[in-house]
């Protein structure tokens with residue numbers, strides 16, 4: 001890790017009672033899940049996620065969109081939480097109030113042991129009826145002419161994720177916003193800060209007086225606004241932060 005942890009930040013963290021975190025695809029990069037803006041690999045290399053992650057794409061070509069998510073679902077299932085996810089699960093136990101909000105749909109925070117995860121963009125591990133929104137219970141059926149249909153409603157199944165142009169889950173967004181407006185320290189980790197309304201959360205936290213810490217190996221549009229912008233990988237910076245707090 002090429003970033004020293006500022007001592008003032010450690011002092012603030014030791015005093016903090018309420019901490020909130022927003023994660024993006026970057027925290028899963030070290031679990032070998034390509035970030036949203038990395039070129040998709042292999043057969044999906046010629047597609048941009050923005051083109052596939054929309055209701056219009058599903059309406060136009062449900063099979064292609066279903067297959068893209070089946071491919072990603074399998075990749076997520078094979079992936080393992082990395083030291084960044086694990087450090088956040090440990091940090092959750094060290095503060096009076098700790099709110100973890102993620103834009104990711106891979107379920108790795110839960111698998112790392114984080115007990116309360118606000119999923120702003122849903123989860124690739126769940127599927128629902130495209131007409132009624134009713135979740136499918138149990139195993140996701142394979143079928144030779146995907147997408148399969150919901151056994152009770154008969155509608156086509158789709159991933160339970162938020163596509164571009166779709167509203168975010170109200171409760172998750174409300175609780176994420178409430179945490180951003182009331183926390184002492186806000187972390188924005190592994191996100192390019194481009195997708196709204198999630199990208200507004202760190203900005204609102206700063207406006208409400210929180211110390212905002214960005215963790216990202218590269219600069220983002222938010223880097224110059226953050227109170228601290230730590231240039232490093234989540235899987236290295238977060239364990240170092242945890243060790244420094246325990247020291």
Ligand code: BV8
Pocket residue numbers: 023024025026027029030035036037038049050053103104105121161162163164165166167168189190191192193194195196197215216217218220232233234235
């Ligand atoms: C909404 C789920 C309104 C699906 C995702 C025109 C028309 C319609 C809407 C809009 C529009 N213009 C703007 C909008 C709003 C739009 C938007 O923001 N568009 C962007 C592109 C400009 N937002 C929406 O449409 C949202 N809905 O506005 O609805 C509404 C209201 C009421 C009623 C109806 C409608 C919905 C947005 C959610 C879209 N779904 N995902 C899926 O996964 O398939 S978004 C998708 O992008 C992922 O969730 C991803 O997490 C998210 C953001 O990307 P990042 O996480 O930041 O990932 P990225 O690859 O960009 O960056 C990774 C970062 O990690 C990089 O900075 C990299 O440096 C860093 N990194 C790399 N390695 C590491 C690392 N960091 C740390 N450690 C490392 N090792």
